Amino acid sequence: MRLTQIRIDGFKNLRDVVFTPDAGYNIISGENAQGKTNLLEALWMFTGCRSFRGTKERDYLSFSGESLTVSVKFHDGRREQELVCEMSPRSREKKITCNGVPIRQTSQLFEIYHCVAFTPEDIELITGSPDVRRSFVDLCFSQLHKRGVSSVRRYQLILSQRNAILKQHLPASQTDVILDIWDRQLAAVGTYIALRRQSYLCRLEETCRELYSRISSGAEEISAAYKSQVFGKRPEFSQDSLQEAEELYYKKLTDAREQDRELGFTTCGVHRDEIELQINGVSAREYGSQGQKKSLALALKLAQAQLYGVARRESPVILLDDVMGELDRSRQEVVYTIIRNMQVFLTTCHDEVLIPELSGHRVVLKQGHIIEGDFSGNPPNNGENGLSTDC
Numbered sequence: 001m002r003l004t005q006i007r008i009d010g011f012k013n014l015r016d017v018v019f020t021p022d023a024g025y026n027i028i029s030g031e032n033a034q035g036k037t038n039l040l041e042a043l044w045m046f047t048g049c050r051s052f053r054g055t056k057e058r059d060y061l062s063f064s065g066e067s068l069t070v071s072v073k074f075h076d077g078r079r080e081q082e083l084v085c086e087m088s089p090r091s092r093e094k095k096i097t098c099n100g101v102p103i104r105q106t107s108q109l110f111e112i113y114h115c116v117a118f119t120p121e122d123i124e125l126i127t128g129s130p131d132v133r134r135s136f137v138d139l140c141f142s143q144l145h146k147r148g149v150s151s152v153r154r155y156q157l158i159l160s161q162r163n164a165i166l167k168q169h170l171p172a173s174q175t176d177v178i179l180d181i182w183d184r185q186l187a188a189v190g191t192y193i194a195l196r197r198q199s200y201l202c203r204l205e206e207t208c209r210e211l212y213s214r215i216s217s218g219a220e221e222i223s224a225a226y227k228s229q230v231f232g233k234r235p236e237f238s239q240d241s242l243q244e245a246e247e248l249y250y251k252k253l254t255d256a257r258e259q260d261r262e263l264g265f266t267t268c269g270v271h272r273d274e275i276e277l278q279i280n281g282v283s284a285r286e287y288g289s290q291g292q293k294k295s296l297a298l299a300l301k302l303a304q305a306q307l308y309g310v311a312r313r314e315s316p317v318i319l320l321d322d323v324m325g326e327l328d329r330s331r332q333e334v335v336y337t338i339i340r341n342m343q344v345f346l347t348t349c350h351d352e353v354l355i356p357e358l359s360g361h362r363v364v365l366k367q368g369h370i371i372e373g374d375f376s377g378n379p380p381n382n383g384e385n386g387l388s389t390d391c
Helices: 036-047 106-111 120-127 130-144 146-167 172-215 239-255 257-263 290-312 329-339
Strands: 002-009 017-019 025-029 068-075 080-087 095-098 115-118 222-228 274-279 317-321 344-348 361-366 369-372
Touching: 002 036, 017 369, 025 036, 036 068, 036 080, 036 106, 036 115, 036 317, 036 344, 095 106, 106 146, 115 290, 120 130, 120 290, 130 146, 130 172, 130 274, 130 290, 146 172, 146 257, 172 222, 172 239, 172 257, 172 290, 172 329, 222 290, 239 257, 274 290, 290 329
Parallel strands: 025 344, 025 361, 115 317, 317 344
Antiparallel strands: 002 017, 002 068, 068 080, 080 095, 222 274, 361 369
């Protein structure tokens, strides 16, 4: 996949931003607080995921009270398509269309538009709480499996319904009848999510181990393991054992009902799982240095992009927000070898720190406006670093 035209007006501080991106590397430069990250955030918006900065949708609008319009044209390997997002200060409701047809559910965007973003805040994948790592893996497998995103959302809905019942502190006999209905559903969806997490983690670990070894020049080794509260560490699933796994999940829920009633929430399930990341056999979160944590977070994101490209037979668009400037030349070269055949948008305050291989189309932003860049509207360059039209 590659973007062929970008138009942004009214997204935070961005005004009349129009340019034709290169099929390879696009460097968004400028001083701090000029709108570089806002531009990447506007591109990310069409993934259907929450903002990688945690921005609420109503805050996409500028302080000036103007309407927001963002449109991207892109080639998906078969044809060119266009996504348009509009939002007005009055309704503050985001409306997205694809080729003029309204997108009713954001899950539809998972099948249409594909990005992988890496920001300095992604170190939270290592240092943050377990839910950060769970959300990352859930996003990753949902990009590859159409049922993924709906299953994750359905699980959260069922879980909230179950917790609402527990908070009522009804008599046990009455509660059990109601809980039994929800527990059967929770067990089925939870088992599916656990299966997908374990399957994805196996592939992610293998790919990430190789990438991290290259980043660390072979001096360190990493591991990534799924620790399921229901099924244990590195659970094994097969098509024949799925029903048995669902029954085990259901039994765990029923066994915990008394404790759940006392506490008023569900204590057992995939919402309490952990992704265990280690460097040289010890916890990366507890014992890793700052440099090791940054390198591991980068390897995880690069592995995500690589696995996506293999599974989908097309490369995602890569968004790198102020990342390359923090890497030395050798680490930049490793990143380059992974993303060299992908379309990349990277932000930087200092172009001179980038290795020559990352040179490409340059857009300079100042106070939300392009002050230097390609205004020609010509088709993007399909040079040796770009994607071909049939990727």
